[in-house]
Amino acid sequence: MLHNVTDLLKVKYPIIQAPMAGGVTTTHLVTEVANAGGLGMIGAGYMSPDQLRKQIRKVQQLTPHAFGVNLFVPNEFHVTEEEIFTANERLNQFRRKLQLPEKNTVEKPDFNDLYNTFLEQIDVVIKEKVPICSFTFGVPTTEVMDRLKQHDILLIGTATTVKEAIAIEKAGMDIIVVQGSEAGGHRGNFLQSNDESMVGLMTLIPQVVDNVSTPVIAAGGIMGGRGFMASLCLGAQGVQMGTAFLTCLESGANELHKAAILNAKEDQSVITRSFSGKWARGIQNEFISSMRANEHQVPAFPVQNSLTKDIRKASANQGKTDFMSLWAGQNATMAKRQTVRMLMESIIMEAKKLGFST
Amino acid sequence: MLHNVTDLLKVKYPIIQAPMAGGVTTTHLVTEVANAGGLGMIGAGYMSPDQLRKQIRKVQQLTPHAFGVNLFVPNEFHVTEEEIFTANERLNQFRRKLQLPEKNTVEKPDFNDLYNTFLEQIDVVIKEKVPICSFTFGVPTTEVMDRLKQHDILLIGTATTVKEAIAIEKAGMDIIVVQGSEAGGHRGNFLQSNDESMVGLMTLIPQVVDNVSTPVIAAGGIMGGRGFMASLCLGAQGVQMGTAFLTCLESGANELHKAAILNAKEDQSVITRSFSGKWARGIQNEFISSMRANEHQVPAFPVQNSLTKDIRKASANQGKTDFMSLWAGQNATMAKRQTVRMLMESIIMEAKKLGFST
Numbered sequence: 069m070l071h072n073v074t075d076l077l078k079v080k081y082p083i084i085q086a087p088m089a090g091g092v093t094t095t096h097l098v099t100e101v102a103n104a105g106g107l108g109m110i111g112a113g114y115m116s117p118d119q120l121r122k123q124i125r126k127v128q129q130l131t132p133h134a135f136g137v138n139l140f141v142p143n144e145f146h147v148t149e150e151e152i153f154t155a156n157e158r159l160n161q162f163r164r165k166l167q168l169p170e171k172n173t174v175e176k177p178d179f180n181d182l183y184n185t186f187l188e189q190i191d192v193v194i195k196e197k198v199p200i201c202s203f204t205f206g207v208p209t210t211e212v213m214d215r216l217k218q219h220d221i222l223l224i225g226t227a228t229t230v231k232e233a234i235a236i237e238k239a240g241m242d243i244i245v246v247q248g249s250e251a252g253g254h255r256g257n258f259l260q261s262n263d264e265s266m267v268g269l270m271t272l273i274p275q276v277v278d279n280v281s282t283p284v285i286a287a288g289g290i291m292g293g294r295g296f297m298a299s300l301c302l303g304a305q306g307v308q309m310g311t312a313f314l315t316c317l318e319s320g321a322n323e324l325h326k327a328a329i330l331n332a333k334e335d336q337s338v339i340t341r342s343f344s345g346k347w348a349r350g351i352q353n354e355f356i357s358s359m360r361a362n363e364h365q366v367p368a369f370p371v372q373n374s375l376t377k378d379i380r381k382a383s384a385n386q387g388k389t390d391f392m393s394l395w396a397g398q399n400a401t402m403a404k405r406q407t408v409r410m411l412m413e414s415i416i417m418e419a420k421k422l423g424f425s426t
Numbered sequence: 427m428l429h430n431v432t433d434l435l436k437v438k439y440p441i442i443q444a445p446m447a448g449g450v451t452t453t454h455l456v457t458e459v460a461n462a463g464g465l466g467m468i469g470a471g472y473m474s475p476d477q478l479r480k481q482i483r484k485v486q487q488l489t490p491h492a493f494g495v496n497l498f499v500p501n502e503f504h505v506t507e508e509e510i511f512t513a514n515e516r517l518n519q520f521r522r523k524l525q526l527p528e529k530n531t532v533e534k535p536d537f538n539d540l541y542n543t544f545l546e547q548i549d550v551v552i553k554e555k556v557p558i559c560s561f562t563f564g565v566p567t568t569e570v571m572d573r574l575k576q577h578d579i580l581l582i583g584t585a586t587t588v589k590e591a592i593a594i595e596k597a598g599m600d601i602i603v604v605q606g607s608e609a610g611g612h613r614g615n616f617l618q619s620n621d622e623s624m625v626g627l628m629t630l631i632p633q634v635v636d637n638v639s640t641p642v643i644a645a646g647g648i649m650g651g652r653g654f655m656a657s658l659c660l661g662a663q664g665v666q667m668g669t670a671f672l673t674c675l676e677s678g679a680n681e682l683h684k685a686a687i688l689n690a691k692e693d694q695s696v697i698t699r700s701f702s703g704k705w706a707r708g709i710q711n712e713f714i715s716s717m718r719a720n721e722h723q724v725p726a727f728p729v730q731n732s733l734t735k736d737i738r739k740a741s742a743n744q745g746k747t748d749f750m751s752l753w754a755g756q757n758a759t760m761a762k763r764q765t766v767r768m769l770m771e772s773i774i775m776e777a778k779k780l781g782f783s784t
Binding site: 229230231248249250260263264266267268269270271272273274275278288289290291292294295297298299301302303334335337338397398399401402422423 | 587588589606607608618621622624625626627628629630631632633636646647648649650652653655656657659660661692693695696755756757759760780781
């Protein structure tokens with residue numbers, strides 16, 4: 069049995085570009101990472117099956133190397149019409165500031181629709197022969213897992229605690245990404261509360277590797293060769309990096325988002341659930357502080373995410389970061405504006421100084 | 427100028443036993459650490475000058491090696507009589523459960539008394555020729571710093587953010603301990619809010635070392651050679667370990683406290699300010715959950731700490747962990763019951779496998 073992640077992933081370096089959803093993982097980003105020896109990932113959480121199919125085909129045209137797709141496992145949510153009404157009322161203050169029409173509707177995403185989209189995404193992954201598929205927010209059903217395994221797709225789960233890592237191993241995944249409290253964007257916790265899931269990588273990695281036999285990849289706050297080597301010392305076999313790739317020239321993140329990270333101060337990193345209904349780490353702004361008092365009351369993911377979509381979009385279109393979700397890890401102050409190739413080379417150079425050899 | 431921490435600290439290994447206050451750092455613990463090649467520290471935060479003098483002399487009789495003393499820099503607090511009255515009313519529910527007399531008094535520690543005790547502790551450190559003195563909760567005045575420096579005492583500050591690390595460097599300390607969000611016991615933040623100070627070591631260490639020239643020691647969640655080597659990769663010159671030493675046979679922690687750590691589950695690690703008025707990490711128990719709803723309202727440190735003293739003490743005396751402060755890091759599940767020598771040897775053995783050489 070292959071247990072070395074570079075063999076499993078068929079990459080030169082055990083460095084995964086985090087599958088950031090929402091347009092960050094352009095074809096250019098994914099293929100540049102793949103061509104530089106890492107694993108490029110398409111963050112397909114919010115993509116339609118059609119969009120996903122198209123991007124997979126483009127990536128395949130531009131690189132002969134392995135790459136992966138990340139999907140969100142849909143979680144059931146229980147949101148009442150009244151909660152949506154109240155949430156929209158609170159959000160109207162931002163809509164007014166952005167000259168957007170107010171909303172007093174109570175439309176909400178339908179779980180069955182979301183689940184069907186997820187199954188269609190799985191079909192696309194299989195039909196387009198994507199070699200690697202990772203999951204966030206849980207573990208798919210046995211049926212889905214079996215189908216993917218029958219097609220020899222390498223499966224990666226995301227855990228924030230030992231308990232979640234064990235559940236992922238039991239489900240039969242090939243690799244476990246452990247997400248530390250340092251990580252930017254959405255928390256991947258699915259069995260434990262957000263508070264319970266806020267474990268720093270310094271303790272999370274060794275606790276997980278001591279309790280599973282599946283290879284572990286570390287994610288959260290890793291910006292270069294130092295974090296890469298530290299993760300290997302702690303027992304991980306590789307790293308997954310988000311923020312570091314987000315500010316790269318090839319990333320599709322909004323330029324305002326990139327600039328906010330490049331100018332971030334250390335005390336601006338906060339955890340909020342106001343944007344989406346799930347806890348996520350980003351850079352403090354007016355939206356987060358205004359919503360702070362009520363953030364425990366906002367509708368669950370993905371309902372709140374749908375409700376805030378017009379606000380986030382208008383904020384970006386109007387050149388304001390005040391109401392955008394500026395996801396970033398606790399490492400934001402270390403981010404650089406550079407090409408993927410420069411980033412990959414600097415990671416490897418720094419790691420080699422610390423004893424890394426391929 | 428000496429910049430290597432093993433030279434600065436005059437130790438074989440750059441491993442500091444964290445100066446846990448409240449009776450944990452027995453003379454036996456401190457001297458065993460010193461004799462095993464690490465730096466033993468007396469946690470003197472709550473000690474009278476007399477107690478401190480006596481312990482220093484005992485330590486000096488039992489080891490020829492360097493050791494240190496840790497002091498709490500007193501912070502001014504603003505607490506009204508009404509707040510104390512309300513706090514005592516809330517605490518009376520626990521006193522009744524423990525058959526303790528209820529309290530409706532409004533006595534509070536006097537800042538000037540605390541500050542005078544601090545100055546007397548400084549005098550003891552100087553007169554007893556303690557080679558190393560570390561500080562938590564801030565930076566002493568220039569006057570105190572100058573006196574200590576005139577006596578060639580090596581000074582260590584504790585930071586939780588880059589901003590605090592820079593302040594410590596500016597104050598003229600020789601070494602900076604950076605405390606990650608993983609750490610057990612009290613948060614050492616003094617310039618920034620607790621939320622702002624909850625930074626994982628994976629991002630805190632590189633951000634600090636990139637912004638100061640003073641040697642950095644990493645603290646928080648480090649349990650053995652893996653965490654030690656990871657910290658070195660990230661740019662620290664050594665580590666400070668608390669929980670790992672707390673469960674050692676030589677530690678003076680209450681046996682119930684040790685057992686609670688040795689049996690801890692990963693999801694029991696919580697941050698609370700209910701015991702002392704300062705945020706601290708420990709193992710979840712009835713006291714913490716009962717106080718959760720009001721923890722933002724408890725009087726500031728050290729007032730709440732004085733108010734809960736009878737409760738914590740009676741809980742321990744009655745063999746119950748329900749109302750004790752069970753400080754521990756996010757690494758509690760990795761703790762072992764062992765001697766200091768066994769712990770030190772296992773750290774070094776594990777570190778050597780990862781390439782460490784003295």
